[in-house]
Amino acid sequence: MCGIAGYIGVSKNPALTYKLATRLFERLESRGTDASGYYGSEGDTIHYHKQPMRSSLYVRSEPWKKLADKNCQMLIMHARGASQGMGPPEDNKNNHPFLNQ
Numbered sequence: 001m002c003g004i005a006g007y008i009g010v011s012k013n014p015a016l017t018y019k020l021a022t023r024l025f026e027r028l029e030s031r032g033t034d035a036s037g038y039y040g041s042e043g044d045t046i047h048y049h050k051q052p053m054r055s056s057l058y059v060r061s062e063p064w065k066k067l068a069d070k071n072c073q074m075l076i077m078h079a080r081g082a083s084q085g086m087g088p089p090e091d092n093k094n095n096h097p098f099l100n101q
Contacts, residue, residue: 001031002079002080003079004096006075009073010073014071015068026056029054031081034082035052035096036053036055036079037050037051039099040067040076042070047072048097050078051063055077
């Protein structure tokens, strides 16, 4: 099982939006503990990262903390619950987000 959450829209208070997104991301852990990742857009700039770790730990990592200074107009967060036969979380290939050109 996995958890996915996010938002779309321009924030009038980016610091509060970041705090709320962080709390929501921590709560997603109940849906998956094997990997965490995010994908966000800020104008024409894309921000993304994924790591094989619980979301409660991930929100304390540098890649997540760097989002505090951003004002993403769209952000999707994912907590992965790895399924058997779909690749181990440690190799990071089947962790979200998936990207292509």
